[in-house]
Amino acid sequence: MSVGLPVDDVPDxxxxxxxxxxxxxxxxxxxxxxxxxxxxxxxxxxxxxxxPWLGTMDPKAINPAVRNKLPGFSESVRAADxxxxxxxxxxxxxxxxxxxxxxxxYGARASLxxxxxxxxxxxxxxxxxxxxxxxLRWLDAVVMRFMDGLMAIPxxxxxxxxVSLSSAGLGAVIVAIVIPEIPRVxxxxxxxxxxxxxxxxxxxxxxxxxxxxxxxxxxxxxxxxAPLIVQATYVxxxxxxxxxxxxxxxxxxxxxxxxxxxxMAEGRALFRVFPHNILFPGTFLALTVLAVNMLGDGLRxxxxxxxxxxxA
Amino acid sequence: MIAYILRRVLATVPVMAIVAxxxxxxxxxxxxxxxxxxxxxxxxxxxxxxxxxxxxxDEPVATQFFIWLRHLAVGDLGExxxxxxxVAELIGDRLEPTLALATSTMILAILIAVPLGVLAAWKxxxxxxxxxxxxxVLGFSVPVFVIGYSLIYVFAIRLNxxxxxxxxxxxxxxxxxxxRLVLPSLSLAVIYVALIxxxxxxxxxxxxxxxxxxxxxAKGLGNRAVLMHHALRNAAVPIxxxxxxxxALLIGGVVVTESVFSIPGLGxxxxxxxxxxxxxxxxxxxxxxxxxxxVMNLLVDVAYTVLxxxxxx
Numbered sequence: 001m002s003v004g005l006p007v008d009d010v011p012d013x014x015x016x017x018x019x020x021x022x023x024x025x026x027x028x029x030x031x032x033x034x035x036x037x038x039x040x041x042x043x044x045x046x047x048x049x050x051x052p053w054l055g056t057m058d059p060k061a062i063n064p065a066v067r068n069k070l071p072g073f074s075e076s077v078r079a080a081d082x083x084x085x086x087x088x089x090x091x092x093x094x095x096x097x098x099x100x101x102x103x104x105x106y107g108a109r110a111s112l113x114x115x116x117x118x119x120x121x122x123x124x125x126x127x128x129x130x131x132x133x134x135x136l137r138w139l140d141a142v143v144m145r146f147m148d149g150l151m152a153i154p155x156x157x158x159x160x161x162x163v164s165l166s167s168a169g170l171g172a173v174i175v176a177i178v179i180p181e182i183p184r185v186x187x188x189x190x191x192x193x194x195x196x197x198x199x200x201x202x203x204x205x206x207x208x209x210x211x212x213x214x215x216x217x218x219x220x221x222x223x224x225x226a227p228l229i230v231q232a233t234y235v236x237x238x239x240x241x242x243x244x245x246x247x248x249x250x251x252x253x254x255x256x257x258x259x260x261x262x263x264m265a266e267g268r269a270l271f272r273v274f275p276h277n278i279l280f281p282g283t284f285l286a287l288t289v290l291a292v293n294m295l296g297d298g299l300r301x302x303x304x305x306x307x308x309x310x311x312a
Numbered sequence: 313m314i315a316y317i318l319r320r321v322l323a324t325v326p327v328m329a330i331v332a333x334x335x336x337x338x339x340x341x342x343x344x345x346x347x348x349x350x351x352x353x354x355x356x357x358x359x360x361x362x363x364x365x366x367x368x369x370d371e372p373v374a375t376q377f378f379i380w381l382r383h384l385a386v387g388d389l390g391e392x393x394x395x396x397x398x399v400a401e402l403i404g405d406r407l408e409p410t411l412a413l414a415t416s417t418m419i420l421a422i423l424i425a426v427p428l429g430v431l432a433a434w435k436x437x438x439x440x441x442x443x444x445x446x447x448x449v450l451g452f453s454v455p456v457f458v459i460g461y462s463l464i465y466v467f468a469i470r471l472n473x474x475x476x477x478x479x480x481x482x483x484x485x486x487x488x489x490x491x492r493l494v495l496p497s498l499s500l501a502v503i504y505v506a507l508i509x510x511x512x513x514x515x516x517x518x519x520x521x522x523x524x525x526x527x528x529x530a531k532g533l534g535n536r537a538v539l540m541h542h543a544l545r546n547a548a549v550p551i552x553x554x555x556x557x558x559x560a561l562l563i564g565g566v567v568v569t570e571s572v573f574s575i576p577g578l579g580x581x582x583x584x585x586x587x588x589x590x591x592x593x594x595x596x597x598x599x600x601x602x603x604x605x606x607v608m609n610l611l612v613d614v615a616y617t618v619l620x621x622x623x624x625x
Contacts, residue, residue, distance in 0.1 A: 149330025152602040156564030157582060161338060161594060164586045241455050245568055248457055249583055264457065272476070275465050282458035290453035297449065 033298030040291035044284075048108035057087065059106040059258040062096045071100075071276050091280045094266050103258035104281050110170070110259035111240045111288060117174050118239035119232040122181040127228065129182070130189025131216050135197060144190070147183035155180035159242055164251040173252050177239045188231055189224050196223045226303040233296030237289045244285055260285040313617060320613055324606045331602045332384075336377050339591050380595070390592035394585065399596045402581065409479045410577035412489070413569065414562055416497040421504035422555065428505070429512025429551075430539055433520060444509055451506025456565050460499035460572040467495060477574040496573040500565045504558050511554040515547035522546075548619050556612030563601045 047054060071092040091100035133143040150158075162176035196202060197220065205219045246252030247261025248268075255262050260281035267277025355363075364370050368379060383390060389399035432444035468476040474495055480488040519525065520543055528542045567579035574580075578597060585593035 145326055145330060148327045149334055152327055152331050152605050153334065153598055154563040154601050154605065156567055157598055157601060160567070160583065160586050161598065165339065165589070237453065241453075244455050245457070248455075249568070249571060251583075251587065271461055271464070272469055275461070275469075278458065278461045279465075282455070282461070286450075286454040286458060289455075290450060293449050293453050 029302050031298050031302060033294045034302065035298075037291040037293075037295030037298060040287060041295065044108050044288050044291070045112060047105050048112055051102070051105040051109070054105060057099045057102045059098065059102040060256050062098060063093070071280075092274065092276050094263070094277055096266075100263065100277060100280055103263050104260070104284055106258040107260045107263060107281060108284065108288070110253060110257065111243065111285065113170070114174060114177065114243040115236040115240040115288075115292065118177045118181060119236040121174070122178045122185055122235055123228055123232050125178070126182050126185025127189055127221075127224065130186040130224070131193060131221060133186060134190040134193025135212070135216055135220065140190075143186065147186050150180070151183040151187075153180070155238075156242060156245060159246060160249065160251055163246055170253055170257075173243060173246060176246070177242050181235050181239070185228070185231060185235070188227060192224050192227060193220055196220050230296055230300045230303060233292050233299060237292040237296065240285065240289050240292070316617070317614055320610055324610060327606055328599075328603065331599065331606075332381065333377075335595050335598050335602075336380060337373075339594060340373055340376070384599075389596040392585070392590050392593045394588040394590035394593065399592050402593060403578065403596065403600065406576060406578045406581045408481060408577075409575045410566055410570070410579060412482065412493060413496055413500065413566060413575060413577060414559075416493050417500040417504065417562060417565075418555070418558075420497050421501040421508055421558075424501065425505040425508035426512050426544075426551065429509040430516055430544060432509065432513040433516035434535070434539060436517065441513075444513070448506040448510045451502045454502070456499055456503065456568050457572045459502050460496065460569060463495045463499055464572075477572075479573075479575040479577070492573075496569050496575060499572070500562070500569045503561065503565065504555075507554055507558055507561070508551065512547065512551050515550040516543055519543045519547045549616060552615050552619060553612055556608045556615075559605065559608040563604065 051059075091104060093099055094103075129143055129147075133140045158180045159176045162179060163172050166172045166176070202215070202219050205215050210219070243252060243259065244261035244264070247255075247259050248265045250265060252261055253259050255265065263281040264278045267274065267281075271278055361370075368376060371379070380390070387400065389403070391397065392399050392402055395402055428444050428447075432441045435441050464476055467473050475492050478492055480492050482489045516539075525538060525542055528538045533542075563579075566577065567582055569575070570577045570579035571583060578600075581593065582597045584590075585597065
């Protein structure tokens with residue numbers, strides 16, 4: 001599922017030139033969507049990294065004595081030296097007695113890791129394929145037909161099939177989400193290359209005898225930068241949603257690993273009585289994806305001023 | 313026009329061929345022996361070999377592929393390893409719930425989203441616009457199963473207005489059928505409402521700048537007439553495109569929604585088949601969904617020529 005931008009939003013192919021710093025340009029980046037989105041993401045990153053020091057317990061520790069407790073339940077824990085202390089389950093526990101609060105905090109790691117690595121890998125692979133397809137005519141037909149075929153398979157189905165047929169694990173999940181995302185990146189890059197290659201500065205470079213690879217790298221690739229940054233945010237948002245869906249359907253990252261999708265999958269059976277197992281991780285996931293989407297919308301407006309004029 | 317449609321239909325053949333190759337090879341080159349899985353844990357080596365032979369899994373991969381294609385050509389989708397039934401029959405059994413869910417979701421989404429988008433464009437820059445756009449970004453961000461469970465919690469568990477889960481065939485009564493369809497359609501519709509409302513707004517904004525809109529207003533037409541007859545009609549092409557593309561998203565959403573609401577449709581079938589490594593079923597279902605996607609794209613392209621007479625091929 002590409003939850004990203006609709007196809008007609010292909011940004012200004014010359015947006016790359018706008019990355020040059022100017023006072024006007026810098027001010028443009030201070031819009032509420034970018035600042036708000038980035039702030040939420042920094043918060044999520046902070047809690048995921050600082051999880052061990054935020055009053056969490058072992059997110060994988062199973063404790064049959066405190067199964068299915070409501071948020072705020074506290075139990076007394078006897079330490080090795082015989083002293084007892086109170087442990088509060090801020091978000092309750094699941095049906096194996098694992099602490100939801102700890103799992104939600106640690107779960108941020110998986111979501112952020114999957115989101116960012118899928119974005120980086122699919123943009124990287126898509127960029128190379130798109131540049132080559134856009135510039136080398138003989139390769140174009142082959143690559144694009146292949147991409148058309150890949151795009152015709154619904155992304156979630158492709159990801160489910162890929163991940164469940166290989167060994168379950170973080171790497172497999174990332175690959176399974178990357179593959180359906182690649183065609184969209186290739187199409188975007190190719191469309192930019194096709195328009196940029198007709199520009200006078202590219203013709204000038206060709207006339208000056210620049211060889212193909214330096215030409216692509218130095219003169220064509222920079223134009224793809226701004227649209228790709230925006231696209232990367234949409235890919236990341238969609239990747240986090242698909243990861244949660246895979247975990248939720250039971251084909252994703254192994255269930256003992258704390259991920260938001262896994263916590264929700266675990267909470268499905270007893271949802272009627274203990275909705276917090278789905279509502280807490282669901283809220284965190286939605287907030288994070290929302291932040292990434294807002295960041296993407298903000299960056300698109302900042303990097304492509306034409307778009308703002310047209311629609312605002 | 314006819315020539316264009318014919319050319320466009322022919323262009324789908326290579327795409328479907330690539331899908332067929334991809335689907336086939338994806339499932340064959342992954343670890344796990346389906347014969348061993350079907351045979352079960354108590355089977356002997358001979359059982360596994362027998363099953364492999366019976367299913368043709370001992371043939372070279374290329375031969376298997378062509379056998380599969382030949383069967384496909386005559387509409388034989390093979391027999392499910394797991395359900396022990398012809399796949400075509402299996403799909404037939406599961407078609408109604410999925411079609412019902414997809415149709416009601418689309419109708420619901422269009423009915424909600426288009427007016428919202430028009431309203432947002434008309435009231436551009438006001439709090440109404442911002443509310444609609446804010447909802448749109450939110451709709452993209454909340455996973456469909458979180459929406460589904462939230463709706464179940466509020467409307468089925470707390471308020472007790474609607475059944476929690478399940479499906480009732482339309483033949484057993486329209487009331488029960490619709491009652492069980494409301495929550496799943498509503499959950500799945502959220503993302504389309506977000507998508508369609510956003511495109512409707514953008515497209516309307518472009519059209520509202522045009523001279524003929526000013527003319528229409530100048531000759532004293534009411535807002536309603538201007539928006540609906542003059543603006544929306546001309547803004548329709550991108551909206552139709554996004555509705556068509558939305559079908560692809562819909563298919564993915566169906567898989568999840570059917571799991572959340574325990575609806576015995578094609579999405580549920582796909583997940584079960586994948587988990588059981590039921591190759592023939594997985595291949596057939598993915599192929600079918602891809603075909604739906606390709607046909608929808610085709611219909612969208614054809615719809616252009618109808619909606620915008622300026623487009624000529």
